[in-house]
Amino acid sequence: METLTVNGGVIMVKKVPPVFVTPESETPGGFYFLSSLDQAIPFLMQTIYVFRASSETVADVLQQSLAKALVHFYPLTGAMTLDSEGRFVVDCSKKSVAFVEAVANCTIDMIGDLRVPDPDITRKLVYMDPNVKSFLDLPLLTAQVTKFRCGGFTLGLSISHTVADGVSAMAFVNSWAEIARGGSPAAPCHDRRYLRARVPPILRGPYDDFVQIADMSDMKSLYEKERNISRMFTFSPEKIEAIKQAALADGRLQGCSTFSAVTAVVWRARSQVLNMKPAQLTKLRILVDIRSKFKDPLPSNYFGSLVTSTCCLTTAGELMERPISCTVEQIRKACQLVDEEYVRSRIDYIDVYRPPLASVGTLVISSWTRLSFGSTDFGWGDPTQFGCGDLARELCVFLPEGEGKKGIVVVMALPESAMTAFQELVDQM
Known part of the structure; x- marks a missing residue:
């Protein structure tokens, strides 16, 4: 029995030992190739889906349909x-x-808004193998169904980003849900030849996101001394429009996208509250879906990690002293770099050099605003809430504000003092 105190109440979650679900019929063996793009993002995506209704058979239905989906x-x-050669396969x-099946002693409402990551809640609702000692030991997928007293349930998933990006993970979950409802979804494409490195490699780099940054501002100490907390910030359509107008005010730009506007504000404010010195290099990495970047489109049902990153690199002094229009322009230019040749050159570059990625001075933006997590019906209706589990300290996730709303929710983690200052900056906007 795992217990947690939330808002004065005690949440208890009782988990039974895991059962191991195998595919219902024979599947290919051997080794499954992972592209350089797969290799570049070795972490777990933890997600939690909230459903307000269920039945006594919910765990059985999910387990049996999972065997078919696998x-x-x-x-x-x-x-x-x-x-x-030391590459992941x-x-x-x-x-x-x-x-895993689990039972909670409370209603779903007691766990709060899961869009704000809470490591304690995540540990209760997402199964992690306690025997894991290294990345190679991590399961590529785990599933936990937790039933609540109100009749609802949560589905907590852990999926390796090395095997699937957000779009592919959603394709899996939605296919699983369709099977649970009695449907027969289309099979995914596993042809890994599409993203193999070229021989000989053709390199278009260098790439700023592989630049190693020195911690001139002692940010590491701040993260170590203070409690890191997660919080979400809602950017309403009115607030977004105000940011756009500020970016357009000096005439430098002809237009400003919602993504560029919100990203510019977050990057500038985060660099400020982390007390970066003027000469401190700061890096913005933007994760980009590459599905639309090829002249001959990849199969729409391709399963894997079809995400690369593009980067803005500058000093904190330049970032905060220049007008916001300069930041927006820098972001726009970085995004425009990503075409088919950029992607293929980057695959070759990673394959040849295997460059490390570091978090010092870095902000990573991942937009989940277009993921179809609101249509995952296993037979008891669509999920009413979606949580993104724990966040790496450099990761910032964009989520849709909610059904029928047009704003953006920004979810991020910061040391406590920096988060307080960030909140004040956003409130003043």
Whole structure:
């Protein structure tokens, strides 16, 4: 029994030992190739779906339909390993996924708004193998169904970003849901040849996101001394419009997208509240979906990580002293760099040099505003809430404000004093 005190109440979650779900029928064995783009994002995506209704059979239905879904999404049943050259590959001989049933002693409302990551809540609702000691030990997929007293349930998932990006993960979850309702979704494409590195490589770099930044501002100490907290900030359509007008005021720009406007404000404010010195390099990495970047489009059902990043690099002094129009323009130009040649050159570059990524002075923006997590119906209606689990300290996620609303919710983590200052800046906007 795991307990947690929230708002004066005690939440208790009782988990039964996991069962291991295998594909319903035979799946390919051997080793599953991972592209350089897959290799570049080795972390877990933890997500929590909230459903207000269920039945006594909910766990059985999800477990049985998962076995059917895994026939098509079989790489998720494998184990991460290294090939002879030290690159990640999936060993598809394992063929099982941990599935956990749990019961909570409270109503769903007591767990609060899951869009704000809470490590304690995440640990209660998302199963993590306690025996894991390294990245190679991490399961590529785990699932936990937690029933609540109100009759609702949550589905907590942990999926390796090395195997699937957000779009591919949603394709898996929505296919699983369709199977649970008795449907027969289309199978995904596992042809990994599309994103292999070229021989010989053709390099278009260098890439600013691989620049190693020195911590001139002692930010590491701030993160170590203070409690890191997560918070969400709602940018209403009115607030977004005000930011756009500020960016257009000096005549430098002809237009300003919502994404560029919100990203510019977040990057500038975060750099300010982390007390970056004027000479401190600061890096903005923007995760970009590359599905639309190819002249000959990739299959729409391609399963994998079709995400790369583009980067803005400047000093904190330049970032905060120049008008916001300069920041927006820098973001727009970075996004415009991403075309098919950029992607293929980046694949080649990573394959040749295997450059490390570091978090010092870095903000990573990942927009989830177009993911279809609101239509994941396993038979008891669409989810009423969606949480993104724990966040890495450099990661900032954009979520839609909610059904029928046109704003953006920004979710991020900061040291406590920096978060207080960031809140004040946003409130003053």
